Amino acid sequence: MKQVNIGGVPEHFNLAWYLTLKEGEYKNENIILRWHDYYGGTGEMCKALRDKKIDIAVILTEGIVTDIINGNPSKIVQTFVQTPLIWGIHVAQDTPFKTIGDLKGTKAAISRYGSGSHLMAYINAKNNNWDLEKDLNFEVIKNLDGAVEGLSNGKADYFLWEKFTTKPIVDQGTFRRIGNCPSPWPCFVIAVHEDFIASNNETLKTILQIINNTTAEFKDIPSIDKTIANRYEQKLDDVQEWLSLTEWSQKLIDKKTLQHVQNQLFALNIIPEIVDYNQLTHKML
Template structure:
């Protein structure tokens, strides 16, 4: 049995992995999957992949595209979540910002290259204001962001809407708006050593999570299990679940990847020659 180390954020999007692991789906396919929660987000996962600290990770689409353009050796194996991510735009309670102009705000990001970093630039483009790297404060994770808010060393945080809902409900932060990513939110990404495996092994591994994602949609208690695992309000989970769509077939959209590349280039985040979709993905991928 082949051991595969998998990293992902400790969020509800990754429930299919825990379902597959706990129900022996990977084991039946010949894989011993060792899961790690990565609280530092996409920036941290990309570094872990490069340092051979994990074999596979579930990385935000914009995060992996940016990382590969900086010389990263990781590659996309498969789309994982087809639906976009709904980012909440959250404000320090001590400050009063309008989301239409955050050009003077100190914006918390988990890491350089993380979604909380890159999507701030996308939000700026959507609302016609300008950001520079001087706007950002690196905080590590959501706990670091909340601490920065409390110490008044950061003003704004973009983070997944449903995971931050408890912090909004208990009055730690205020939500002043939302930002919907203009592409599917998560990709299944492999390290350079993982994508060097045979195409048969890679496809067999990816097929397990595609099957698990399809199976959970037919199980009645899926939302209650998600609410329990991630300590979320069951009603909020129901709302989120009705809008989320996991990938259940093996392909990656070339048009989508081109859109991500063009957007990141347009907002000034690539600083290199834009790569075509086939150079962002492992060689055996099905591009459409």
């Protein structure tokens, strides 16, 4: 049996992995796939890939592109979720902020530097024509629990995180959502450490085939909306809205899309250079 470590955020996007693990589909192919939850998100996963604590990551596109350019020895092998991520822009319930414009020059909570919450704060600033030098300030809060604490005690003023994941916190009255900031590209990709690709190509192909079979028919799984609502403590109508907006992919991210991602990141001074498509991707044969 081949043991493989994979990481991802413990959110509804990754339920397909849980279902295939629960059904023993990898064990049937002599693969022991160990799933690791990363509550700290993209930045934490990038570090785990670099340190070989995981072989595979289901990770935000902008985060892994940035980290590969900065030396992470990994490659994108596939898009996982084709549709954009809808980032909610959240503030503490009792703060005076009413609009995105009110947040100009205040402090953004981020899970860590290089994370999605960090990079999307730049996208939000650019969308609103802010001065990226003067109008952006950051407070590292590690994860969603840290954001709740940080916004509640005034260490930070606003926080970008996936809209549906934070919806229960909004419903509780802890956060208010004052706007949305969709990522301008497919949100999740599957990235793999180069050493694993080199020595475990057939194992990787099998893992991708299993997960792709499930995501291709994910919306047709009986009562999948109720399963998600129960497992992730979300309202059924929120889950149904999320399902209607979300499309999975079974293909490698294309050259034009990756060029667009890099152009945006370069314009924001997040990456130092734009690299060739083949430096970021590995085509499975």
